[in-house]
Amino acid sequence: MITIIFEAHSTTLDNENHVSSGHFDVELSPLGLQQSEELGERYKDAQFDAVFCSDLQRSFDTAEIAFAGRNIPIIRDSRLRECDYGDLTRHPSSEVDREKPLRIVTPFPGGESYVQTAARVLDFLEDLAKDYDGKTVMIIGHRANQYGLDQWIGGKWPDEAVTAPWKWQPGWTYKLYISPAPYAYKMRVVALPLTISGLNPRIEFEGKPYIAKTEAHISLVMVRRLLPTLIEKGLSEELAEQRVMETINKGLEFFNPRFEGLTGALRLGQFEDRYSIVAMAKVSNIDEFYDYVNKELGLALEIPPVHITLYTAPNEKAIGLVNSKDLASKTNDLSSDQQDKLKESINYSALTVSIG
Numbered sequence: 001m002i003t004i005i006f007e008a009h010s011t012t013l014d015n016e017n018h019v020s021s022g023h024f025d026v027e028l029s030p031l032g033l034q035q036s037e038e039l040g041e042r043y044k045d046a047q048f049d050a051v052f053c054s055d056l057q058r059s060f061d062t063a064e065i066a067f068a069g070r071n072i073p074i075i076r077d078s079r080l081r082e083c084d085y086g087d088l089t090r091h092p093s094s095e096v097d098r099e100k101p102l103r104i105v106t107p108f109p110g111g112e113s114y115v116q117t118a119a120r121v122l123d124f125l126e127d128l129a130k131d132y133d134g135k136t137v138m139i140i141g142h143r144a145n146q147y148g149l150d151q152w153i154g155g156k157w158p159d160e161a162v163t164a165p166w167k168w169q170p171g172w173t174y175k176l177y178i179s180p181a182p183y184a185y186k187m188r189v190v191a192l193p194l195t196i197s198g199l200n201p202r203i204e205f206e207g208k209p210y211i212a213k214t215e216a217h218i219s220l221v222m223v224r225r226l227l228p229t230l231i232e233k234g235l236s237e238e239l240a241e242q243r244v245m246e247t248i249n250k251g252l253e254f255f256n257p258r259f260e261g262l263t264g265a266l267r268l269g270q271f272e273d274r275y276s277i278v279a280m281a282k283v284s285n286i287d288e289f290y291d292y293v294n295k296e297l298g299l300a301l302e303i304p305p306v307h308i309t310l311y312t313a314p315n316e317k318a319i320g321l322v323n324s325k326d327l328a329s330k331t332n333d334l335s336s337d338q339q340d341k342l343k344e345s346i347n348y349s350a351l352t353v354s355i356g
Contacts (some may be wrong), residue, residue, distance in 0.1 A: 001242070002128060002176040003136040004153075005048075006146055008168060009062045010035035020096040022085035022111065025056050032058070033065065039140075040066035042170060048072050049135040052124075054080040054142065063140045079120040082142035086111025104159050105316050114147060114162050115316060121148025122186065129178045149174050155188030155224040157317070175238065177245040182355050183252055184217070188224035188241075190248055191217040192259060192283070198350035199310060205268075205345055210277060210311035212346075213318075216353070218259060218281060218308055221248055221293070222322050226301060233298075247296045254292065255285040259355055266342055267307075267331040269319040276319050277311040277346065278331060281353075308353070310346065 010032035014021045028036065039062065051067055053059040055076045063074045086108040088096050099108065107113040121144075128137070139145060143166065150161040153174045179185040184193050194216040201212050223244055230240035260282040269276035283306050290303050305327040309318045319330050334342065343349070 001134065001178065001245075002132050004149070004174040004176055005046075005136070005138045006149060006172045006174060007039060007062075007138060007140050007170075008146070009053075009058045009140055009142065010039065012058045014090065018093050019090045020085055020088070020093045021056075021058070022082055022089040022108075023056070024089050026058055028058055028061050032062070036062045036065035040068070040070075043067075043138075047136065048138050049132060050075055051138045051140060052077055052080060052128075053140045054078065054082070054145075056081060056142075059140055059142065063138075066140070077124060079124040080139065080141045080145050081117075081120070083114060083117045083144040084108065084111035101159065101163050104162060105314070114144065114158055117144040118148040118151050118158060118161075121145055122152050125152055125176060125186075129176065133178055146172070152186045153188075175241065177241070179245075179249055180252055183220070185223075185245065188222070188227075189219050190221040190223060190245075190252075191219050192257070193217045193356060194259060194308065195354050195356055196308070196310070197352050198347060200345070200347045203311065203345045205277070205342055208275060209314055210275075211314055211316070212311055213309055216308050216310070218283060218306060219304060219320075220257065220283075220286075220289075221301075222304065222320065223248070225322055226297075226299060229299060230297070244297065247293055251289050251292045251296075255289040257283045257285045257289050259353065260284050262308075262351075262353065266310075266334060266339055266348075267327075268334065269309075269321075269331045271319045271330045273313070273315065274317040274319050275313045276309050277342065278307045278309050278319075278321070281306045281308050310351075 011029050012026045012032055013029045014026045016029050050073045051063050052075050053063040055078045060076050085096055087110045088108055104114050147161040150156045151158055153176055177185050179190055184191050196216045199212045203210050227240050231237055263280040263282060265280040267278050269278055286303055290301060294301055302323045304323060305321045307321060312318055321327050
């Protein structure tokens with residue numbers, strides 16, 4: 001586990017003029033310089049293995065002023081930049097804020113989407129996990145960084161993270177749990193990452209457009225769904241997640257559940273504004289793994305439907321299938337003719353799936 005303390009960069013000249021900087025390299029204001037010194041004072045007794053910041057001066061100046069004279073590595077990383085607002089760079093913050101809910105998947109004109117900025121944060125976190133397990137780090141960054149942390153560690157959907165009310169506070173703490181390879185833990189879901197190739201990138205089926213997933217996985221445990229049960233038993237959310245992840249990681253090492261292949265069945269998913277195409281799959285030792293987890297945690301979890309989401313709607317929102325009830329209510333069986341037409345449409349005969 002890695003403990004991450006997130007701090008927003010100090011106040012800039014653009015902040016004071018109520019414009020949104022994006023990738024524009026604005027400097028700190030006199031107030032921001034003072035806030036940076038106060039940040040260092042607040043953490044004068046804290047021990048960090050590294051402080052990460054973006055390569056924009058408002059981020060790295062905050063870090064270098066706050067931790068001047070401390071023997072702490074300060075590491076600049078361009079993946080921690082703010083969202084690129086493109087043509088709206090340095091426009092009034094009120095205007096940019098109105099655009100944010102519209103830019104989850106669709107980029108700002110000439111800039112980025114929040115799906116793209118979250119992907120940068122995920123890439124950073126995956127590298128962080130390789131070198132900082134068991135350590136404590138600080139990130140001094142931008143709002144887009146925090147949206148990514150809220151998504152990948154906090155388990156929020158991208159639109160939920162971006163549109164949630166935000167208020168400054170003296171630091172936010174995130175616990176980044178790490179699952180043993182080849183498994184991954186993100187968005188509070190333990191999953192088996194997969195690589196898919198051979199699919200047609202875009203199709204239309206029964207009047208709906210679909211886009212192929214660029215990243216695939218099999219969800220093994222929806223941790224965010226079982227935490228409330230343990231919290232009801234008296235554990236804090238932090239202790240509940242810690243206990244769950246320790247148990248799950250041991251179970252993964254003991255039973256090593258692996259992808260065994262596809263069953264050949266496809267299903268169409270539909271839930272609210274989400275729709276998808278899923279392929280049912282097989283995983284080895286899944287029964288034994290769940291028996292162990294249930295026994296150790298005192299739960300009665302149902303094994304989730306083993307499936308791979310191959311396509312989503314253009315909004316790229318997947319549909320969580322936690323149990324057999326979800327499978328029945330959120331997806332539909334297809335007739336033999338529908339199966340054949342859909343398989344031809346997606347190029348199913350050329351589909352290959354591998355771990356990683």
